[in-house]
Amino acid sequence: MTVLVLTRALDSTADLVISELADRDVPVVRMDPGDFPERLGASARISSELPSWAGKLRGQHRDLVLDQVRAVYYRRPSPVRVEAGLSAQAARWATAEAAAGVGGLLASMDCTWVNHPHHNAIAGVAPVALATAVRCGLPIPETLITNDEEEARTFIDSLPGRVAAYKALGSAPPEDIDRRPAALWTTQVHAGEIESSLALTAHLFQEWVPKAYDVRLTVVAGRMFAAEIHTTSDKARIDIRTDYASHTYVPCEVPQELASGVTRLVDEFGLHYAALDFLVTHDGVWYFHDLNPNGQWGFIPELRGPITRALADLLEGRSS
Helix, strand or coil, X not given: CEEEEECCCCCHHHHHHHHHHHHCCCCEEEECHHHCCCCCEEEEEXXXXXXXXXXXXXXXXXXXXXXXXEEEEECCCCCCCCXXXXXXXXXXXXXXXXXXXXXXHHHCCCXXXXXXXXXXXXXXXXXXXXXXXXXXXXXXXXXXXXXXXXHHHHHHHCCHHHCEEEECCCCCCCECCCCCECCCCCEEECHHHCCHXXXXXXXXXXXXXXXXXXXXEEEECCEEEEEEEEECCHHHHHCHHHCHHHEEEEEECCCHHHHHHHHHHHHHCCCCEEEEEEEECCCCCEEEEEEECCCCCCCCHHHHHHHHHHHHHHHHCCCC
16 A cells, blocks of 8 residues: 655655655655646546546656555645646636546545645635634634724734734735745734725734744644744744744643643644644743644754654554
8 A cells, every 4th residue: 555645846844754654665656736737647437336536647757546545645736737738718727627637536535634635725724723723722812804904903002012913814925026936924013004905805913922932833643743942033033934043942842731722623624734833921821823734844853753753654554
C-alpha cells in the first residue's frame, strides 16, 4: 500500500515527511494535480459492480494505482490550469472540468487524509474557525468583521488602549504588478486611521492583546507539539511572520483545560493535522487567534523531528 503525497515541485516541508517514510521503506508516490494534463494523466472507471474508482494516475516518473493508496498527505498542490491553445472561455471551462475530474477522483478515495481538502477548506475560513473555537471553550480576542467605517471606529475606541489588530480574512493575498503574491501582515490600527474605502469589502479587527510571547501549537493525530516564540524584533512582535531570524523557540506544555478545547476544535473539523496560533499574556492567559489546517512546522528546530515522525506514523498507519 502506497502513501500519496500531493504537493508542488518545491516543498521542503513535504520533503521532510517523504524522507522519513523512505527511511522506513514505506512506498511513496509524489504528485502535483496541477501537472494535469501536460505531465499527469488520469484514467479510472466505476460501476455498480465496481463501487469505487479503479484506475491510474500516470505521472512523469511513476504511476499511482488508485485502489492501492493507504493514506494521502495533502500538502500544497498547485492549482490546475488548462490554457495552451485555448480561448479564454474554453480555458476556463477546461480548467473547471480538469479540477472536478482529477480532484474528484482523488477526493473520493476512502483512506486516511492529512487532511482531506474539503475539511481544510472549511477549517481555513477565519470566521468559522473563531466561532468554533469559542464553542470549544477557547478564549479569543474580541473580534469584529465589518465594512462599516463607523462600526469599526466605535469598536476600536471601545477597546483597552483604543487600538486594534487588523488582519486579512483570507489566506490568498493580492498580487503585485509583477503577479507575485504580496503579503498582508497583521497591523495595529487606531480609529482615526479608518477610511471610507473600508466599505469596499469585509475587514477583520481584533482586540489588541498585550502579549509576553506567541505559541505555535501543532496537533498530529491528537498529539500536541507546542513552542513559545520569543522575538527581539518590533515588527515581529506585531506579526511573527515578518522576521523569523529574530525568533527563539522554547518547547512548552499546553495547559490541560486548553488542550481539551483544542482537541474538540480539531475534531469538529475532522482534522488529523492542524497548526494553531496563540497569544500568551504576561498573566499566562492563552488567546487563540488562528487555525491553519496545513500550517508549517519545520521552522521550529526542536520540534522538526518529532512532528515529522508523528506525521510519518500517521501516514504509515502506526499507532502513536
